[in-house]
Amino acid sequence: MSQFRDQTLLVTGAGGQFGRLAVEELLAKGASKVIAGTRDPSKLADLAARGVEVRKVDFDDANLASAFAGVDRLLLISTDAIGKRVDQQRNAVNAAKAAGVKHIVYTSAPSPRPNAGGGVSPEHYWTEQAIAASGLDYTLLRNHIYAEISLLGAPSAIGSGQLFDATDGKGRSYVTRADTARTAAGALLSAEGKTIHDVTGPAAVTQAELAALFAQFSGKPVARIGLTASELRAGMVAAGFPEGMADVMVAFDRDAADGFHAVVTDTVEKFSGRKPMALADFVAENRAALTA
Template structure:
């Protein structure tokens, strides 16, 4: 296996949850030339103190992209949080990477990205993958499955009401802990070669019925899974105060789960971290305190 720990490795979005974890993983694995890109360098003073080079990097500012990518050999391109405008942002980043002479891009994508209308954020990931491939660079597309942390966001309402709503039609999800995904990305930045497309998953596909059972077990309160149609789910989300656009994104996730796209299980985490991914049951038990209800 290749070893690029002495190459100049750039992590974009390094002040975010995922980016910070990835930088910490690179440090732990002995990377010697880490560049952390962020819109606000002041947020990474602690990493700078550990020898990380911190650069201002704003995907909406082409000048900062040019300076931020200078000298980087391999890049972990973390998808931005600007849902709805990511395609242009990330195309700008890919163009800057190519102009700077970057050799390999590791991109945090999503399961089964495609340009089809009504698929939520999927087109943003699809067109970013297309831009990277068209740039003629080597790449690793890490199609990260739903983060285990997402289950904590709905735990309180599910436990409080005793009902967990979804439109997955019984489809499972191979939830992956964010740290496992970030460590995998760091491993790919350090070792991946050529052109790879990989799903990053947890160790098993978990249905919403099984998730409801876990919530009940850990909280000591009854929680039942309630299956809805996509229209019912969207209406409920909007009625609960979620913006319509975000409700569409969440419904699209459930549609993909119903289609089996979220139930894929791979050994990608183990391949790049030399350990098995954390099971959702263990993740929830470790975060029991966050299961308010």
């Protein structure tokens, strides 16, 4: 499980929640040469104090290859710059190749496609294409929707008694951020060749089942209300969501309706050595957030 722990491993976006978790997992698994990459090294002073090398890594930097110097294996965490990510991440892939990186682990999304109107899916698709075209070995981790995202609409759903969606009753394999980060660290330590993996929770959960969980742990009735994609988008915009964000969220629901989110795999256990947390256990653990 840790055959590459003595190679030089770099995690991009290490100042974010996912990146920090991945770095901590690498250290816990005995990795001896961990580099934490971030746009703001001052945020990682505590890791530097623990012996982790901290480097400035900015995907917009024309000299990005210098930040990857001496790196054997790279965890490329998708940035949060929606609309700019393809250029940023292509720059990172090209820089990794120029620097002599041997293997890229990339955090992608379920069934990425170049389709117009696909939300963030095209950005992941074109990044995957760039990685494949680089000639480097790679592990593409198609992370399914975070369990944490299920909590974002909980207060309004519980307050109104209604949970709206356009998933056509199909399930989602919610997976916790911690499970995906541990999986990415495990892949960085052990994956070989050129492979693609869906990273999922243990079961596909429908929005009706999610509404039932909200009801169970809040003590208030919550009903799932199915809408069309256009109805959902109109409701989100009317509620104050920026149109771009509404488009992204509705695209997720359309993908779920098409069955892309209902895949269940053993990838988390394969790379992390732990079974993924079930959504019911996650909601129970975070019940205080339901009415926050």
